[in-house]
Amino acid sequence: MKIHDFPLAPNPRKVRTYLGEKGLAMDFVLVNLLAGEHKSAAFLEKNPYGNVPVLEMDDGSFLSESLAIIEYLEERHPEPSMWGDTAEQRARARRTERIADLGVLGRVGRYVHAHKSPLPGVPQRPQVAELMLEELVRPLEILEAEIGDHPFLAGNRPTVGDCTLFAASTFAGFSQLDLFEGKPRLQRWCAAFSERPSTKVEFSLPS
Template identity: 50%
Template sequence: MTIYLAEKGLELELVEVDLASGEHKSAAFRAKNPAGLIPVLELDDGTFLPESSAIVEYLEDKFPAPTMIGGTPEMRGKIRALERIASDLAIVSGVMLKHSNPMFAKNVDQVPAVAEAVQGIVAQQLSLLEAHLGDKPFLAGERPTIADITLFSFTQAFRVRMNTTLTEGSPRLTAWYERFEKRPSAVYQVSA
């Protein structure tokens, strides 16, 4: 969410939730989000809105400029499709890593066949994004959108936390990642 907020130019009060101590599982936090997941946005009326995609939609409606989801129905559709590919890629990549990366071996009964099964899906989704990116600086054109933020957020987490480069073998996505990594919104995320 911090990359989205920075790209959007929004300054909201950010409240740290101590995941290591299990704060997100406390009764006080579950009153805000019964699922016990972050992020959660407190609305003006004192109610709470969970889930990144719902929060983005709410903020886009409330603060339409600059748009991160597209300014026309056609662009919104294209950006949603790209964001879903990136989101699905995050899920299947996570499954692949949990079943192949030694870092997870203590906490997960790793099944190499699972990693192998989803590896083809990961390669296919990366290939789709690589082809779609083409010569554009960002997935949907000349400026970043929520699709870029979704893709960057998890590829950055994999690089920083797991020393794994998903975009290896995808030269356009690698160049895209290196461009996005230099944006002020991403620099803030790395240093945070």
């Protein structure tokens, strides 16, 4: 198996952080988004949506969508679970992850691209950027309230939602957006989580 990705982008970063937490080794193939490689005919054959990450299975087939990739790897490697040990823990961790993904990461992505995209040829769209900032308020308030004094978003162990929110926060930095301003619990969580080896990415763009 290998993953086609671009590690500076948030959905690939989510999966890489997940792999690190899980302790799974993986080969990576760089898809240089800055050079538009994700829209090449060769890559569109792997993923007609033209986005990353994409998992290449051992049989040569391809699977896109970061959460589908994570769920597949969870099924292949169930221990330790990155959702939880009981049905209740897993349900709550999945809920938290949906809030982190749909509520935060997706909107951060749209914000950064609408504000000032690192990708070539993406037009600035100030109204979209403004709307995303508005729509980010509530999910972040919910996560701030619900983390309480726990070390991780869904309690006392890392789950997929931690990987998702961490990836969102690093991508927000491309637009100098401090997601956790005025949110001391999420600031504390982010400072601690960013010390974990799973968050380190070794990457350099090809010259």
